[in-house]
Amino acid sequence: MVFNVLEQAGEVVKSQPSVQDIEQEKFDRTFTVFLISQWTVDDLKQQIAGISEIETVEVTELDADALNALSRPSRPSEPERKSDKPQAAGASGSAEKRPPAAGGSVAKTIRVDIERLDVLMNLFSELLIDRVRLEQLASEIKSSDLTETVEHMSRISADLQNIVLKLRMVPVETVFNRFPRMVRDLAKSLDKKVDLIITGAETELDRTVIDEIGDPLVHLLRNSVDHGIEPAEKRLEAGKPETGTVHLRAFHSGNNVFIEIEDDGGGIRRDKVLATAVKRGIVTEEQGKAMTDEEVYMLIFAPGFSTAEQVSGISGRGVGLDVVKSKINALGGSVAVTSELGKGTVFSIQLPLTLSIISAMLLKLGSEKYAIPLSSIMETTIIKRSQIHNIHGNAMIEFRGAIIPVVSLAELVDSPDYDDKREEECEAIIIRKGDKWAAVLVDDFLGQSDIVLKPLGKYLSGYSVISGATILGDGQVALIIDPNALIK
Amino acid sequence: MGEELKVIVFALADEQYGIEVDKVRTIERMMPITRVPKTPPFIKGVINLRGVVIPVIDLRGRFGLTETEATDTSRIIIVQVNDIEVGFIVDAANDVIDIDSDRIDSPPDVVGGIKAKYLRGVARLDDNRLLIMLNLVEVLNKDEIIQLEQFEV
Numbered sequence: 001m002v003f004n005v006l007e008q009a010g011e012v013v014k015s016q017p018s019v020q021d022i023e024q025e026k027f028d029r030t031f032t033v034f035l036i037s038q039w040t041v042d043d044l045k046q047q048i049a050g051i052s053e054i055e056t057v058e059v060t061e062l063d064a065d066a067l068n069a070l071s072r073p074s075r076p077s078e079p080e081r082k083s084d085k086p087q088a089a090g091a092s093g094s095a096e097k098r099p100p101a102a103g104g105s106v107a108k109t110i111r112v113d114i115e116r117l118d119v120l121m122n123l124f125s126e127l128l129i130d131r132v133r134l135e136q137l138a139s140e141i142k143s144s145d146l147t148e149t150v151e152h153m154s155r156i157s158a159d160l161q162n163i164v165l166k167l168r169m170v171p172v173e174t175v176f177n178r179f180p181r182m183v184r185d186l187a188k189s190l191d192k193k194v195d196l197i198i199t200g201a202e203t204e205l206d207r208t209v210i211d212e213i214g215d216p217l218v219h220l221l222r223n224s225v226d227h228g229i230e231p232a233e234k235r236l237e238a239g240k241p242e243t244g245t246v247h248l249r250a251f252h253s254g255n256n257v258f259i260e261i262e263d264d265g266g267g268i269r270r271d272k273v274l275a276t277a278v279k280r281g282i283v284t285e286e287q288g289k290a291m292t293d294e295e296v297y298m299l300i301f302a303p304g305f306s307t308a309e310q311v312s313g314i315s316g317r318g319v320g321l322d323v324v325k326s327k328i329n330a331l332g333g334s335v336a337v338t339s340e341l342g343k344g345t346v347f348s349i350q351l352p353l354t355l356s357i358i359s360a361m362l363l364k365l366g367s368e369k370y371a372i373p374l375s376s377i378m379e380t381t382i383i384k385r386s387q388i389h390n391i392h393g394n395a396m397i398e399f400r401g402a403i404i405p406v407v408s409l410a411e412l413v414d415s416p417d418y419d420d421k422r423e424e425e426c427e428a429i430i431i432r433k434g435d436k437w438a439a440v441l442v443d444d445f446l447g448q449s450d451i452v453l454k455p456l457g458k459y460l461s462g463y464s465v466i467s468g469a470t471i472l473g474d475g476q477v478a479l480i481i482d483p484n485a486l487i488k
Numbered sequence: 489m490g491e492e493l494k495v496i497v498f499a500l501a502d503e504q505y506g507i508e509v510d511k512v513r514t515i516e517r518m519m520p521i522t523r524v525p526k527t528p529p530f531i532k533g534v535i536n537l538r539g540v541v542i543p544v545i546d547l548r549g550r551f552g553l554t555e556t557e558a559t560d561t562s563r564i565i566i567v568q569v570n571d572i573e574v575g576f577i578v579d580a581a582n583d584v585i586d587i588d589s590d591r592i593d594s595p596p597d598v599v600g601g602i603k604a605k606y607l608r609g610v611a612r613l614d615d616n617r618l619l620i621m622l623n624l625v626e627v628l629n630k631d632e633i634i635q636l637e638q639f640e641v
Binding site for chain 2: 121368412413414416454455456457458459460463464465466469471475476477478479
């Protein structure tokens with residue numbers, strides 16, 4: 001109900017705890033909301049105080065400085081919503097624990113049954129097939145009315161397609177945003193100093209994955225803070241900064257979404273892990289000797305494992321990590337651990353992109369269409385044959401003062417009907433990976449588009465150059481080029 | 489009496505083959521196939537099957553037989569083995585029949601130019617037809633290097 005009022009008053013920018021938590025009553029007796037509004041402080045106060053569940057309301061007008069002072073040190077990289085409205089006001093309300101009416105969040109939302117979305121998606125795919133047929137028939141029958149109507153329908157269904165595909169995608173931020181507080185509380189209770197740095201919160205994942213990935217991430221984060229980061233004195237002794245850092249990263253790569261939790265703590269002790277594993281009967285001593293470091297680290301995910309000398313209320317019950325692994329596996333993903341003694345540990349979760357959308361550049365090579373993730377493309381240009389020089393057997397070109405390699409996409413994919421060597425000049429894309437650049441020759445551009453990543457499947461995994469596929473509006477499959485194959 | 493197997497019969501070159509029905513997801517007409525670079529030649533590419541991208545192989549190529557153009561009767565049989573889904577291009581897909589597993593003999597070394605390891609056995613049908621039962625796991629096995637020996641009959 002508070003949110004209903006707030007939404008009439010202006011735009012809710014942030015709330016603490018998050019809107020979902022408030023809706024699920026996960027707050028104590030107070031919550032704070034940041035609001036951009038044209039209303040006066042008194043009006044706001046009056047309106048909110050009028051709600052029966054609210055005991056007291058405090059409305060504070062914030063200017064830029066106060067905002068900076070209030071924002072937490074570990075700033076998650078959510079896109080900041082900038083507004084031209086004159087006043088920014090923070091309103092806190094004390095409330096009895098009553099479920100507020102399901103109104104309110106930064107944008108209006110509605111809960112939808114996932115099964116209904118699935119049905120919607122399937123029906124939509126059928127519709128697409130018929131659309132293509134209609135287009136063919138229209139061109140055969142050559143009635144202008146029919147053609148016009150079909151064209152109109154095509155445009156609309158293209159828009160529909162985009163919307164339907166995006167319906168299930170949710171930025172991972174919705175899961176991440178409760179972590180800063182959780183880490184702070186945890187660190188406090190353990191008397192440690194920990195900073196949580198979040199990047200890539202805007203990375204999108206399918207809704208079902210988002211729902212399931214929260215718990216495993218909580219476990220891993222707790223693990224990092226509890227077992228990874230050392231207490232302040234120990235860190236200082238080791239010459240590390242007093243405050244430990246935990247990085248939480250999410251990003252797309254190739255056919256997957258990666259979520260990494262990296263801490264700069266003490267690292268995993270191989271000998272300790274092996275000792276416990278042997279003690280618990282998970283492996284024998286001889287087996288342990290033959291294992292690589294990575295294999296030993298993975299033992300911590302074994303059921304019944306725990307190296308904590310004391311089973312703290314937080315972790316060390318030997319239940320958490322194996323559940324984490326099985327949940328991630330159930331999502332079709334995998335988890336891996338790398339660690340360096342004294343330096344820190346990285347937990348890397350890899351999740352498949354069953355339904356993820358990326359922005360891509362569509363291009364053609366002769367009769368074939370391909371897509372390249374837009375994120376790796378710096379610019380497009382035209383390159384003349386004459387500009388390409390052969391240096392030590394590699395084709396190179398001067399670009400903005402630097403010499404970069406020229407890659408023939410046609411050669412890379414064994415194009416049956418396009419050969420860039422026969423062209424006087426070619427369209428090209430300039431791609432970048434870290435600090436390496438390359439110019440990739442293509443036949444023609446077909447435009448940018450948001451595409452749904454479809455996995456190629458187990459049977460075709462392991463072949464490089466192609467990282468996945470997408471289905472174009474006309475039902476054709478276009479392959480997605482792996483930028484890593486273009487720059488070694 | 490052994491168990492009753494329900495088998496889908498399809499034609500390839502001059503022979504008839506069978507795959508158990510529970511391994512077959514669907515049978516489709518030929519549709520546009522998108523080539524996937526850097527794959528063995530018998531992997532023809534991928535298709536869009538109602539929103540899912542599925543790889544398609546030409547069984548003739550897989551078995552080292554000469555490949556031919558698809559015809560009106562050509563079909564793509566989508567099979568699922570473990571969690572791998574693949575489509576097989578075949579000359580024609582015909583009936584579903586019941587076979588008693590007792591009537592499946594182990595294969596002779598070569599049948600129709602295909603090495604025995606791709607075959608589970610040969611079934612004798614009532615009308616004296618011989619049905620070649622495929623070992624799908626071997627057919628979909630990627631570990632081997634694809635160098636099929638051709639036997640001259």
